[in-house]
Amino acid sequence: MDLGLKDKVAIVTGSGRGLGAATARCLAREGARVVLTDIEPNQLEITKGQFLEQGLEVIALRADITKKQEVDDLVAATVEKFGGVHILVNNAGFPRDRVATKMTEEDWDLVIEVILKGSFLACKAVLPHMIEHKWGRIINISSRAYFGNPGQANYSAAKAGLLGLTRALSLEDGKHNITVNAVAPGFMETEAIKMLSYYEKIRELAIKNTPMARTGLPDDIADAVAFLASERASFITGETLHVTGGRYG
Template sequence: MTQSQARVAIVTGGARGIGAATAQRLAADGLAVAVVDLEESAAKGTADAIAATGGTALAVGADVSDASQVEAAVARVAEELGAPTILVNNAGITRDNLIFKMTESDWDAVMGVHLKGSFLMTKAVQKHMVDARFGRIVNLSSTSALGNRGQANYSTAKAGLQGFTKTLAIELGKFGVTANCIAPGFIASDMTKNTAERLNIPWDEYLAARAKEIPVQRAGAPEDIANMVSFFVGEAAGFVSGQVIYVAGGPKA
């Protein structure tokens, strides 16, 4: 067994989209993967897909914005798979609206999952990383961090994750822990399909219009982000920390 194969990763929001693609990629890289999502039944689909290809995975249900559920989830992962030393904070939701229509609950819900969730997961997992003198944290931001109409809550949360990442890199670097951030551009996913639906635009039309704006002339796929995560969590990326990489098909968001 290689060193990477002995590692245990946690991927939040792993039931679908970027999270599912990331969990499957890390399993293919030889890691044992805990797939965390709000409902264990939803995470089980990804875990079963990993097991079907010979990988090791565990489905865990947890609300990442709830401290007690996070602590219980991480403890279960440590007991059943081993101490987690890789964390991908991918869980996210949208509650889009223009600022004058946005409710307090819309704001709180998005902050709770993206920012509080990433904080709670990191706080729970970093103990295992410090003990192992090795750790990899990858936080999922977005090009929306640069500002996006109708997403005051989401844009703020995604920008906050970039500052959070840089601070983690400073605080945890001496323990062999790196922290990096990926800011995806337009990714064809359930989340962007929901956006098209909210705007009352047919998905194919919306997809084609967005792809035209991207220099590589295509929408991103969840696997594009998973590939970047794979690099950041690997042994070869030990001197890369505190970075924000925009994976967006070009130099502009």
């Protein structure tokens, strides 16, 4: 199936590794010209090198997406290199888990800033270019955690906020032929998850509570994003696609 992504320009935040890297790889394999961006320059260069070895068209630009100027510079460099930007995947984010009574203000602010403020700044920067070209796709990576997870008040709030952002922008920008959707992953087998000391325990629990009786893989998210970014999803906007193996609670 041709997804119509050849020569589209895509920015994927947090694409040094994990879900972001898998998504960037998938889009590049579909013919998109991809901008990898992350706050970790060393990992970014490693991933870029792997992509280039596979014959994929990518560039890598370090950026802290909580800083407006750095986001604006990222988008400006993308437009200068490729002539525009058609697809934005807001993937950057991470948890800082503690029960609310022990959660620090820093824990709260950092998670909210990266996930929610960073996504807003990126959307704000790319939308004028998408409006000019009368074509755009924004996909926000939320999480099943938006239902609320114990020990994740900050992360759950940020991921729920992304759904509000998604709906608001879909209503604002549909008239410009821009779709804005969200993907809500369930438990995913990423490098970061596997490094947790309690990884086996939460993996076992996730499988037990997932109707599909398996954990998710980064490519499961990447495929969902590629579909929403494609011409095949041109009449879908303001939606949240749950990629959870059937798990909601």
